[in-house]
Amino acid sequence: MASSLTKSSPPSHGSEKTFFGHPRGLATLFMTEMWERFSYYGMRALLPLYLIADEGLNLDAGTAVAIYSVYVATVYLLALPGGWFGDRVWGPRKTTAVAAGIIMAGHLLLAVPMDAVFYVGLLFVAVGSGLLKANISTMVGHLYDGPDDPRRDGGFTVFYMGINMGAFAAPLVIGTVGQTVDWHLGFVLAAVGMGLGLVQFLVGTKHLAAESSVVPKPLSAAERASTLRKAMYWLIVAVVFYGVVGGTGHFTLKWATVPLLLLGLLIPVSVLVRIKRDKELTDAEQSKVSGYIWFFAAAAVFWMIYDQGGSTLSIFADEHVNTEVLGWEFPVSWFQSVNPVLIMALAPVFATIWLALARKDKEPSTIVKFAGGLVLVGISFFVFLLPLVASGDGKVSPWWLVLIYFCQTVGELLLSPVGLSVTTKMAPAKYASQMMGVWFLAVTAGDAVTGLVAEAGVDLNRTGFVALEAALAAVVGIGIFLNRGKVKRLMGDIR
Structure with missing residues (x-):
């Protein structure tokens, strides 16, 4: 797995096989994104219904909408630091692979019939989606010879179709199983979808541009230390605050x-x-x-x-x-x-x-x-x-x-x-x-x-x-x- 994240051959535009006239790497990213969207939209279709279901968390509609809104808002909020992480820490390729693993783990946690574990699973999926969202799109751009490559817009259009194919199939498969068979089995199917996307990504990573493994602007030693200090500071503040709230019975x-x-x-x-x-x-x-x-x-x-x-x-x-x-x-x-x-x-x-x-x-x-x-x-x-x-x-x-x-x-x-x-x-x-x-x-x-x-x-x-x-x-x-x-x-x- 480690080698697949660091080795690649640059895209060739000669006699190499193509994907609808585009670099082979687009097929890898297309399938990865399709399966990621399959898992994301399948879980999202189940989420509000599971939250209000008697056999689910049995919450009122207002609380269910609030939790759903927190989840979606967090996914898009984390896209900004997700892009920063790809630019400054791991590079787009490694960040995407790790993100897919986090998403898969999150869906598996959602399948555990324990309320506290369910919310941790939501957090995992949100973090993974935020990390993946910006970086996989960046790698699509890396496949082409700059912004003036005439195939570039078409490549993003093909990539966009992968998003919608996954989003279309997900409720029909995951939604059906979750609602008619077992909620938790539906979440497991979402994990399977993301797992297939991760396998596709790792197998096809050799077709991606070498640029996708590069950290464009790596953190200096001083910046890394400063970032870690700030992260630990806010983590300690959160742990202490919620420890007091929970310890006093007010949570x-x-x-x-x-x-x-x-x-x-x-x-x-x-x-x-x-x-x-x-x-x-x-x-x-x-x-x-x-x-x-x-x-x-x-x-x-x-x-x-x-x-x-x-x-x-x-x-x-x-x-x-x-x-x-x-x-x-x-x-x-x-x-x-x-x-x-x-x-x-x-x-x-x-x-x-x-x-x-x-x-x-x-x-x-x-x-x-x-x-x-x-x-x-x-x-x-x-x-x-x-x-x-x-x-x-x-x-x-x-x-x-x-x-x-x-x-x-x-x-x-x-x-x-x-x-x-x-x-x-x-x-x-x-x-x-x-x-x-x-x-x-x-x-x-x-x-x-x-x-x-x-x-x-x-x-x-x-x-x-x-x-x-x-x-x-x-x-x-x-x-x-x-x-x-x-x-x-x-x-x-x-x-």
Whole structure:
């Protein structure tokens, strides 16, 4: 295993076998990511349902949403230090391999029928996912001859399809076994999926670029010692604090979830403030950061609603959606396959539309696409109001959820790729490699708000609050559109 992490041959573009016309290493990363997403989305489809199930943890819906939100927020929060770890400590390849092992161990811990062990398993999966997320994408880029390689964008498109293939299959397999056979066996299947991904990665690592084994900017001895001291300091503070809380009998689940949710909100804000206050940035870079804050805040609102597709909507479906078709009942977790299958079907359509409009010089601007994504995610929750009102104590058609997920998916295709693109374009040179992690922090901030609202006792399936969220997204989207001239000026030469 050690040798496979340190030896490689650089990608060849000659007579060597290819993967859909791309370097062979893309097949390795494609399969690794597909299996990692299979394990992640399979477990995520089960998580809120297991938390509220009588044979699961038997928690109330609000606590389940809060835990789900903490988990998702933590995954994206840890993507930033995960990228730093790959850059400064182990390099992308070794970090990815270790991360896959941590994720697999986490899923196995989830399968242990003990509450305390279950939460430790969630922590393992979150840490592993954060370590893996940024580094595996970095290695895809290493396969190509710089940013001008004409195959580069296509390679990332193929890689993106692997993500959605895993996400589509996971609820159908892991969700079915978990809900109909045994919850813990479902979590074991998630571990098996990640194990297959790890084996695929180790076997195919020889096809990766040599650059993926290099630590781009290794820590100096002084920096390593300083980092370890700071980590030990905060670890001791946490151990002492929670030791006192637990020892005095005051510990509840909120003592774990609320601090994490507050961090998920405060860290993104503090990172943006630190970048904005950096005196080394030029006036043009300062202006672009100010413009980027508009996109970041809007994205946080988008993800706040969008990510409830796996929690609030899933819990609603478990209680109020008819899952019987022609006398055959399907598991509620299957709804989590709707988004990835729509992504795979609609992404090529959108790509074709943008190219056609670009040829006519009529492609919508970044700001207009972003505004459209927000309005659509708002519409999805306006649609959600209809089955909420109609359900009462009965069941509603599953097509309501399909329509909601359709609106959210179209919104995602308008906002998410644009957000990734505008992040790289507007990043100050000093923060070029960090800004992608900053973009992920928008997801963290959005989920942190959802979790804090749930912990405050607000019923997220209440019509009044759903309407408020829908209106917020629509107003923010319209607000960005109406201020597009101001935002465009802040963006400078970025369209």
